[in-house]
Amino acid sequence: MSFLRTISSSIIALAATLLLAGTLHAADVSMANGSVQFHTPDDWVDILDTQGDPEVHVFQVPDTSATGKVSLSRVTVTVKQVGDISGFQQYVSTSSAKALTLPGYKAAAVPPRPNTFVYTAQESGAQYSYSERYWLKDGNAIQLRCLRPSESAAGPAWKAAFEKGCDGIAAKLK
Structure with missing residues (x-):
C-alpha cells in the first residue's frame, strides 16, 4: 500500500510542477498576425490567451501583499476586427456600456x-480601479x-x- 501512496504522491508532485512550469511569464507579445506588438514587464504572468476574433491576452500583475492573496490585479489586451472607424466607434460604445x-x-x-475611460467599480466585494484605452489600427479595435x-x-x-507597466503597453499600442 505504501508503494501506491508513494507513486500517487510522486504523480501529484509532478503534476504540480508541470502546472507551475506551464505558467508563462510575459515578455514580447504579438497579436493580430503581428500587426499588434508590445512588451510586458518580466514579472507579469500570462494567464490567458485566445486566438480568433476577438484575440485576447490577460496578464496577472503579481501583488505579493495580503491584498494580492484575495484580489487579482490584471491587464487585458483585446484585438477585434472592425474594418473601419464606424465599426471601431461601435466597439468602443458597446465595451464602455458594459462598464x-x-x-x-x-x-x-x-x-x-x-x-x-477611467472609473472604479466593485469586484468580489472589493473596490477596483479601472483604466480602459482604445485604438484603431489596421482595421482592428484594440482595447487595453x-x-x-x-x-x-x-x-x-x-x-x-502597475501604472508604469500599463502606460508602457499603451505607448506601444498607439
Whole structure:
C-alpha cells in the first residue's frame, strides 16, 4: 500500500510542477498576425490567451501583499476586427456600456482623454480601479484594460509600477 501512496504522491508532485512550469511569464507579445506588438514587464504572468476574433491576452500583475492573496490585479489586451472607424466607434460604445453595468460603477474625476475611460467599480466585494484605452489600427479595435484593487497593502511603489507597466503597453499600442 505504501508503494501506491508513494507513486500517487510522486504523480501529484509532478503534476504540480508541470502546472507551475506551464505558467508563462510575459515578455514580447504579438497579436493580430503581428500587426499588434508590445512588451510586458518580466514579472507579469500570462494567464490567458485566445486566438480568433476577438484575440485576447490577460496578464496577472503579481501583488505579493495580503491584498494580492484575495484580489487579482490584471491587464487585458483585446484585438477585434472592425474594418473601419464606424465599426471601431461601435466597439468602443458597446465595451464602455458594459462598464456602466458593473456594480458600484463610478467615473473617476480625471480630465477626459479621447477613447479613454477611467472609473472604479466593485469586484468580489472589493473596490477596483479601472483604466480602459482604445485604438484603431489596421482595421482592428484594440482595447487595453488595466484593473487593480483601489487600495493595496503593497503600497504606492507597487501601484506606480502597475501604472508604469500599463502606460508602457499603451505607448506601444498607439
